[in-house]
Amino acid sequence: MRVPFVDLQTTHQDLYQELDQAIRGVMTRGDFVLGQEVHAFEQEFAAYCGSPFGVGVDSGLSALELGLRAFGIGPGDEVIVPSHTFIATAAAVTFVGATPVLVDVEGQSYNLDGSQVEAAITPRTRAIIPVHLYGLPADMDGIMQLADKHDLVVIEDASQAHGATYKGQRVGCLGHAAAFSFYPTKNLGAAGDAGMLVTGNAEAAERVRAMGNVGQRVKYHHELPPFNHRLDTLQAALLRVKLRYLEGWTESRRQNAALYGELLQGSDLVIPVETPGCKHVYHLYVVRTPERDRLQAHLQEHGVSTAIHYPVPVHLQPFYAGNGFHQGQFPVTERLCGEILSLPMFPGMTAEQVEYVAARVLEC
Numbered sequence: 001m002r003v004p005f006v007d008l009q010t011t012h013q014d015l016y017q018e019l020d021q022a023i024r025g026v027m028t029r030g031d032f033v034l035g036q037e038v039h040a041f042e043q044e045f046a047a048y049c050g051s052p053f054g055v056g057v058d059s060g061l062s063a064l065e066l067g068l069r070a071f072g073i074g075p076g077d078e079v080i081v082p083s084h085t086f087i088a089t090a091a092a093v094t095f096v097g098a099t100p101v102l103v104d105v106e107g108q109s110y111n112l113d114g115s116q117v118e119a120a121i122t123p124r125t126r127a128i129i130p131v132h133l134y135g136l137p138a139d140m141d142g143i144m145q146l147a148d149k150h151d152l153v154v155i156e157d158a159s160q161a162h163g164a165t166y167k168g169q170r171v172g173c174l175g176h177a178a179a180f181s182f183y184p185t186k187n188l189g190a191a192g193d194a195g196m197l198v199t200g201n202a203e204a205a206e207r208v209r210a211m212g213n214v215g216q217r218v219k220y221h222h223e224l225p226p227f228n229h230r231l232d233t234l235q236a237a238l239l240r241v242k243l244r245y246l247e248g249w250t251e252s253r254r255q256n257a258a259l260y261g262e263l264l265q266g267s268d269l270v271i272p273v274e275t276p277g278c279k280h281v282y283h284l285y286v287v288r289t290p291e292r293d294r295l296q297a298h299l300q301e302h303g304v305s306t307a308i309h310y311p312v313p314v315h316l317q318p319f320y321a322g323n324g325f326h327q328g329q330f331p332v333t334e335r336l337c338g339e340i341l342s343l344p345m346f347p348g349m350t351a352e353q354v355e356y357v358a359a360r361v362l363e364c
């Protein structure tokens with residue numbers, strides 16, 4: 001048997017007719033830039049998150065960057081981000097001219113923990129970006145308490161966690177704003193790059209909208225930095241169709257995660273935890289073992305594709321060389337990078353496929 005890491009064809013197989021219709025609608029109307037599907041998707045996705053405003057943009061990275069700018073964060077400011085995340089979380093901070101202050105993650109959830117964040121707060125700290133990594137919400141109560149105490153802005157990086165819940169509320173409405181990525185392999189993925197900034201702050205939403213649309217509120221009057229980070233109408237039309245399937249896909253991911261958990265119990269692997277009060281949406285199913293490289297090679301030999309999220313931590317990336325970071329600075333993150341392995345996980349993955357992967361893991 002061959003088990004791909006992700007199989008988008010399986011995910012999409014029942015949707016082709018609806019997707020075709022959505023494309024045809026846009027092609028017929030010709031409203032390719034900021035068309036009616038963008039507006040409709042913004043409203044539907046923000047409502048799905050339980051948040052009043054959504055502004056479509058061209059990627060998750062743009063959502064983070066414009067979100068920071070909308071709250072006035074820039075040169076001289078510090079923004080706390082987890083050291084174990086995709087580079088975009090820290091890069092957005094760097095791009096606005098602020099300093100990303102990395103904080104090591106907690107060793108079970110792999111997320112920021114409020115109790116570890118406080119020590120990193122200085123008089124220059126303006127914001128925290130908790131990442132709901134792999135689909136598991138971060139400690140939002142702890143983080144929001146700190147934010148209230150120190151008057152900080154919280155922008156959730158929800159790029160991997162569409163539909164995940166924290167104490168019954170969906171991510172996206174827990175902080176002051178949230179950035180989502182609709183990169184094709186995300187739980188809700190476009191046919192290319194796309195993203196959204198979701199917020200309850202009307203002024204921030206309006207600023208993101210204007211900045212992403214060449215800084216204009218009135219056509220050809222450019223008051224704000226004139227970026228072009230608009231969400232394409234075609235992507236919005238496809239995402240609207242796919243949003244209707246998201247809850248079912250999440251259920252499929254959760255069932256497969258439960259089956260993996262059952263089958264891998266008793267092995268030496270550390271399997272993902274679901275923090276009490278949280279609903280994990282398993283964007284990635286990440287296991288841990290000191291024998292990671294041997295396990296990955298064994299699975300590859302037996303037709304199972306895996307991946308590592310992420311093999312090199314943010315602070316040791318060449319892009320950040322010269323920023324004063326050093327090896328050994330974030331021990332949990334560094335250990336994770338050497339031990340984590342993402343097993344195949346996608347909606348529509350069959351029980352037979354999960355059983356096959358688990359059997360190959362156990363025999364290694």
Ligand SMILES: Cc1ncc(COP(=O)(O)O)c(C=O)c1O
Binds near residue numbers: 058062131160183193
């Ligand atoms: C945690 C996290 N933040 C930000 C991003 C950036 O999203 P995009 O690739 O849409 O720019 C991603 C996407 O990979 C991500 O996983």
